[in-house]
Structures are given as C-alpha cells and as structure tokens.
Amino acid sequence: MSFSTFVTDKTGLQKLYEAIISKHETYAPVEKFGKYDYKKVSSLKECDPDSPIAMTMSVKPLFFPRASKIMKYEANSSGTTIMETDEDPLAGKRVVLGVKHCDARGLQVLDAVNKWDYIDSDFLKRRANTVIFSTRCDKADTHCFCTSLDYDLEKLDALDVAVVNGSDGKIYLQARTGKGDIFLKENSDQSTMYDVQNTMDDVRSTKYEEDMKKQYIAFTGSFRLKMDYKDVNEKMAKRFDSPAFEEASRNCVSCNTCAFICPTCHCFKISDEKIKDTGVRYKSYDSCNNVYFTLEAGGHNPRPAKFRRWRQRSMHKFVYYKERFGVNLCVGCGHCAISCPVNISIFDVVNHVANSPASS
C-alpha cells in the first residue's frame, strides 16, 4: 500500500507547521544553551524543526521519560494507601515535529522490548497517540553512521511523515504510515501544497521520486563513518573474551552519559523517596556502565570491571538485542560519541572489537 506524498516549499511547510501547532498538541526541538530538546510549543517561533542533529537531544523522553512517577503512597498508623499519580501527561493525542530519522528508528527498536511478554501499555499508548514528522538530514554529521545499520532510511516507517528537501526549494512530505497519511490529508492546505500522486500533471508526479532519490544519494555520500553491520554482528558474537573490550574502554569514566542520551538505551531503575509518611516511587534512567548496576546486596558483582560493563553495553547493542528481537540496539545517531567526555565512540568500540582476533 502506498501512501500519499505532498509537494510544497519552505513557506508552505511553515504554514503547515503553524497550522499543526495551532490545532494540535505539538512538541518540537526548542533551543536552550545551544542544545535542542523536545518541548511542547505554542508557536513555530519557539522551536526549530530543522535543528542540527548533533545538538538535538533524543525524542525518547517523550515516550520513556527520564524520570517518571510510578505511584505516590501514604503510610501512617491507620495503614498504607497507594495512590495513582497524576494523569499521564504524555498519553494524549499529539504531534512531534523535527524528529531525526535515526531517532524515530530508536522508538521502533524500543517497541520490541516494550511489546514482548509483559506489555508496557503506557509506552505503547504514547506511541500510538503520536504523529511523528521527521526531517531527513541533508548532510551527515561527524559521528553519524545511520546508513550503515539495519534499516532503510528511504522506507523507514518508524515515523509517520518524512520531510525531505528536494531540488529548487521543493520540499516533499511523504506519508510513511496509515496514521501519517490520514493526518497529512486532513491537515494539508490546498493553496500551498499538492498531492503528487493525485495530480493530473504526469511530469510532476514521476519526477518527485527521482528528486528524492537524488537528495538521498547526496546525503549518503556525505558520511565519514561506514561499516558493514552484519560483519560486526557476526564477529562480535565470537569475541566475548576479546581483550579489545579492555583497550576500548580504558578511558571511560563511567559517567553513563552515553546511555542517558541514547535513543535506544532503556535500562531503568526503581527508587523511592520518602518524607515522613508520604513517598513517591520513581522509574528513572539507569545504565549498564554504572558500577552499581549489577551489584547485589550480598556484595557479589558480575561486572565489577569497566571492560565487562563495556562488553555488556556493546554486545547488548550489536549481539544480544539482535538475537532476541531481530534488530540492532543502535541507530547510528552518534550522540554517545558527541556527548562523551573522554571521546569514546560506540562505532570505534564495536569495530575495534570486531577486528580483534576471535576468541578460541
């Protein structure tokens, strides 16, 4: 089934964004101290859907918050009461603008772990109620390697509407899901945009695909980093005992930043805060790079050394998650490398390990 593609220009896109913001609960990248984070916006002026990838934080917290309340409780001499927390602020119908393709893929990758066996209905409800507008990058950043991974940016349906820059100022809005298709049709403005598949003009309708392809080829040519993910998957699976993990992780300060900004990392912890008789229980981000992550009450810790934690982190991304759910737990966004205070890149780590001698 093919979905509609609309053509417009910069002015038309801005008008569409403005219309969306005025009619729907909308989130978009908002700048603060040079960094962009997804926030609820009330006008296009507040945000930048074309924010630079390297400075834009993941959209993941809109679906999996950095810290969320599990419950409140009250305990006193008359007993204990568990109270519902406030209504989920992320569960309503909403639109997110300016999501990067890699970041949207991250959400799709997370669907797998949230859908297997016990179903995380909160996560899935947030996903189902969100329409994602994704801007396809024109140029790769220093640490980007999305085109080297197990997904096709041209067909990716982790997003609902892809926004692609064409030639001569043309901008294509390509619906990638049924949800995106309906939304686009309902919200498109006939005066500034038209559906290429429905137009009577044959030239216009056949050329848009070529134009999008041209943009994609130029984009793929801009990558500094390239790898064969299948080769990395296979080789890493045979390198559990490789000393390369030790070499690659030597400089790590275990700050966990890489996990906290990652679009696919999903480890969390449960913690209580109590003041007198009332308390709150939180679910918040945690990381396998944290030395306390696997520390048991009795003192035993299966991963007391950095290289073991890095082995878990990189094997989880390129071997274990793939074995379990069929996809890599990495989308090639490069944010971990950008944010790392000691300049470690997951790309370097997995390639270093993959190219080290195999364990006997």
Next chain:
Amino acid sequence: METLLVPTLCKVDRIIQETPDVRTYRLKFKDESLTEKFSWQPGQFVEFSLLGSGECTFCISSSATRKGFFDCSIKRAGIVTADIHSDLEEGDEVGIRGPYGNWFPLDEIKGKNLLFVGGGIGLAPLRSLIQYAIDNRADYKDFTILYGARTSADLCYKEEIEEWKKNTSVKVVLTIDKPEDTWKENVGVVPKILEEVVKPEIANTKVITCGPPIMIKYTLQSLDRLGFAPKDVITTLEMKMQCGLGKCGRCNIGSTYICKDGPVFTYEQLKALPDEF
C-alpha cells in the same frame, strides 16, 4: 504513570525468625478478594516493597498448595533487607508485584526420584517445591533433601524440617560445616556429604539445587563426578533485578532475561550462557 510497576498491598501476617539473619514473612493480601486470584508455581518470585526503602526480589518460599498466604524468607544483606528486618512488624503493610519468572519443570520431574540439595538461605526457593511435592507425594518416587549451613543456628525452617523428618516417605540429610557439641547429624560441606553420605541413585533422578555460589560451584562438580547429566540438574539463579518483567535490562546475561526466561535453569542451559559469573 507506569502501570506495570504499581504494587498491590499485602499485610504481614506472621514473622518467623529462622536464623540470626533470616526471617520468614508470611503475607496476606490486604484486599482479601485478591487471595484467590493470586496463584503461583514453585520457583517463581515477587517484587517485595518496603515502601520508602525500596523494592527487592524474593522468591516465594511457600507452595500455592498451602492456601491463603504466601511466604518470603529474607536474609539481612543490603539496605532494604536491613530496613525490612528492623522496621517491619506483624500487621504492617508491604507492596507486592508478581508472581514473576518461570518455575521448576513440574511435568519433567513427575514420576522421578527427587533430590534436593540446599545450602543456607538457598533452601527458600526449594521449599516451595518441597512443599508442593510433599502435597502431591504420589507423583514422585524417592524423595531426598540434603540441606546444609555453616552452623546449626544458620539452618532455616527448623520446625518444618522436623516435620519432614517425621514423614517416612521423605529422607532428610542435614549437615553443618564444623562440629558442634550438641550436633548429632553430619558434619562437612554439602558436596562432600552428597558424595559420601547421600550417594544418590543417578537413574531416573532429578536434582534441584540452590545455595551460595561457592556451594553451587562444588555441588555441580560433585554431581558431574557422580554421573548426573546436566539436563537433570536444576537450579535457580540469583541476579540483581528490578522490574522483574523483562524490561529494565538489569538481569540480562547474553540475550537471556533471568527474570523472564529464568530464574529456574537446568545446568545444561546455564552452560550455554556467556560466562559472566
């Protein structure tokens, strides 16, 4: 809102001091209508909250064949368990999520000889299966329990062990690490007693074992020497867990979620996991 992680309230009905640092907490649902709905299999675990201190993973140490309550036997080890021991009293309320995880392979052990090998608090998960099997005694052949602890004071479930001893269809072998004046049973570590005193029949026997890592290590070696096939040796793993639901990523070993695919594994399955322990 994190629907999956909200616990249900239970009342502490009874606290039994098992050893100087182990207590069994007998729990009943605050909302009694939930009692019937809460069903579990031997080997499963719950997430146990002392609200304000935190949540910990404990196996259910009683069998669902004993109705109206369930037990968690808790050793004082870390921050939350220390708070549980010092703060929690009979009549107090705790939060419970579960039951989670897989369970002992009830179909496979049917019709077999059962040999339980436990050490210290490791008897807790075995106890749920021991009770279950005693309550369905006709389904099994020989029934042997080998249980050891460092000292006689460290043996859990002393009263219940006396009952097991009185049961003529159950053979109970006890041991402690070092001799004590009043101790009349075996002395020596569990693997030694297993090989020298129990001398189990290999054919048609399933071994179910749990204990401290060092005991497990040497017990597995003994069972190997005795000629048990790894598929006939069943154990239950202890791993740091938080969600218990296969989401939080804490208990992963390779692509296995200990909380979902386990905690019960055969020795054969354990050997196939990446060597992280």
